[in-house]
Amino acid sequence: MTGFRPDNPLIVQGDHTLLVEVDSPRYPEARDRLSPFAELVKSPEHIHTYRITPLSIWNACAAGVSPDDIVAALADLAKYPVPEHVTKGVRDHASRYGRLRLVRLAPHSEELALIAADRPLAEEIARQRGVAPLLGERLSPLSFRVDPARRGRLKQALVKTGFPAEDLAGYAAGESLALSLRETTRRGRPFALRDYQLAAAAAFHAGGAEHGGSGVIVLPCGAGKTMVGIAAMAAFQCSTLILTTSVTAVQQWIDELLDKTGLDKEQIGAYHSGAKEVRPVTVATYQILTHRRRGGDFTHLELFDHRDWGLIVYDEVHLLPAPIFQVTAGLQARRRLGLTATLVREDGHEDDVFALIGPKRAEVPWKVLERQGWIAEAACTEIRVEMPEHLRMPYALAEPRLKFRLASENPKKTRLVREILARHPEEPALVIGMYLDQIESIARELGFPVLTGETPQRRRDELFADFRRGRLRVLAVSKVANFAVDLPDAALAVQVSGTFGSRQEEAQRLGRLLRPKPGANQAHFYTLVSRDTVEQEFARERQLFLCEQGYEYRIRDAEELAGESWA
């Protein structure tokens, strides 16, 4: 076999996917050299899969990586010769980045121009159906005037045509805001940003250069994305609008800002269904911004114009709703920071995130942080339990959707929850479910409180506080806990039902457990599934996601657990 280098860790496949052998001594080097230009798609135990896409190449180009670097890395790491068309594809996509530049017409002018690298390209984009209407008058054979209001839409359209524009038009400075990071938190603990958080914030800031100031930071749940956001705010020293997923998440952002920065309460506002404060730092929910009045207009989108924001932070950017995309298209003169655990969107709009928020600026894989002890190790176990005899016939005759519900609400799960909690008597635990009747019934029978979307905010805060302080060991939560609920001491989760095969939900639920734990730094994630039902199939979809993130996933039958050590 010619060109076979068995000690190398990489296989480059013809479909532009890259397989990396984790057990290879060169794995750490491979990971570090691949991550700038390839997306980590899955990272199960032995072989990690990356994918080279036009977006990943453009992300790399935006970070200053050259196509020669990419090709050299592939050739150097590969076990087998790199397919020629892959090399060619890399060079081709890379050659498209930067051939169109979006700049200001004059240094202090509001007006923008799109400049093409050559005449044929200028002619081509001028004839593209999606692009042409967004271009203004022709200023020269190579340049077009661009209406600042169309800056975002034009960038979106250019990405779709395969010629992304390098946006060098800069940003509005925004209102200035003095913001310092504390060395000791208000709660009295020493505080310093971790190395990877500092590096991520620095990559975003880019020394204040025009090619920085917009982009996405990819960090796993529990890795402190909020801290990166705060560090970016400290770097830019400007008023900031933070958009996040729920009221609870709003409160957590505010708590962290108060705890770890020199800002005081009067400088931070909450903007959601229960409060409408617009202050130098405002934290709002996506829901309130996308709320429509009866006539169909979005009532609260004007928040974006309430102040001269210097920075907009999009928390959980993979969940950014469509109307916010539209508004963001009009906010290209503002600095924009996306925070997320994954660039993968269930709706496939990754290209809009690239065009409107910006390229990926930094990413640290989950497993790396786990090895470094920044996030807890998690053991995932699926326990299969039989349907009770009296439900088997109703299940067999039910419609598909009802089948899923019957299987999810299998009453035999209650006994298992009790057993699991008894096996981990010291660990703070969440019992998570999709159906309120089910989690309320389990909580009632086993004697712990329930938190749902209908739980009043004050009661929620009390429950969270009790849970954090250890006064409450077990809390049952509905879907409301899927996003941004900061339960620092949860070390055990029992998932009694889930939203069909949602991978995002699985990641978020597991994310609740990943904050570092004292001692063994070990978390346990149990999923209870009715055997030989549709629930088993959906559970497998979710299971796949966890496996692909590198978590060991065990499957056990309820009966065989009796004599087995679970830990």
Add this chain to the structure above:
Amino acid sequence: MKHFDRHPAEPASPAPRPVEPEATCSAGFALDDMLIVLAACMVEPPRLRSNDLALFARARETLVALLAPLPEWVEEVFTASPVQRIERAVHTLRLLSFVEVGNDEAGRPQLAATRWGREWIERPAKERVKRLLDSLKSPSRRRAEGGGLNFLPYDWPTIPSHEFDEPTAIVTAFQDLPPGIFFDLVEFLRHRSTAANPLLALARSGKRYYWLPGVVEQIERLWTRRLLGFFGDRLVLLGGVRLGKSGGGISFALTDVGQYLLDQVNDFTFAEELAAEVVVQPNFDVVFLTPSIPTEAALGRFAERLGTGVGTLFRITRRSILTAAATGLTAEQALATLRQAAPKGVPDNVAREIASWFGQCRRVTLRPAVLVRCPDVETARRVLAAGGKSVTLLTDTVVELHDPQAKPALLRKLREVGVFASE
């Protein structure tokens, strides 16, 4: 009487001299092609056209995509375009009875691997080649008794074996060549057909043979064709030579395999395939870190193919397992195959799921039956009484007649008791 001596002005060509090739290529590609096609026939039998039982273009393209590329000069000289390589592989596999025409579930013709083909592919690489060589060297194959793959690749013009021992003459022609040294192919053929042509010797004996041409040049051409046929369709096919490109021409060197085929040695060395290194991922992907066609074939029985060579070649799915179960494969067999191929083992969740999917399989039997729908319970009882053992009560008012052939007899009995049936 004709004189079968060469004209003094055209002396016989001298013995070929060793040459130094600029580029070389292992000639065993045809054997590899056969393995690829056979593995494909085991995993997903390619569809055949009903009219001529040739591969559908799409099936052929799928196979072509699996072939390893050859240097252009090899493709040109041996008319070995990818499509021709597939056709030749299919032809040879058919001759060996390693594949046969079968039918898929819808009754459409397809090319499926036979038991012999499966047994052959599962053997170690050297043993696979040795089996073929030993079979070719057997007396019956040398005499070309019966169909299949014989020692000589051609059957026309037929040379009666009692008049001329052609296999021995062919072996003698190549036997003198020292192994591992490259010779120009044209020089070799020219020398053998002019200076060492056994057919010329036969012609000079004075005896007349209907199959032997009467002109020196024609006899030389005939022997050249026979040698070239054996060279291309046996030595090259089986990896008996290494090919070289020298100047504008082609050269070749005998390999161990070639020597074994030509009875020069009693055994041969053969580069064994790299041990298959396969990783079964907890997300059900199966990744090949080294290529292994036999392992591909083995895993293809219960996993969905995604690629070939190295990389993520298979994914184990519920559907692939159920398809395998339908062919009689068991969970134990599938897991044993995986464990054998994967030195790092099979992740617990994958093993569990495979066992669980196999465990869901049940066999049911289908048979035609006749249902008698009655207007009320009382009528059903009368039908039951009339039918006796040939019927069974399914519900209060539905009676099943087990054997549709017995319908006329049942209808007659029902008429006799005043129950009239309509269809």
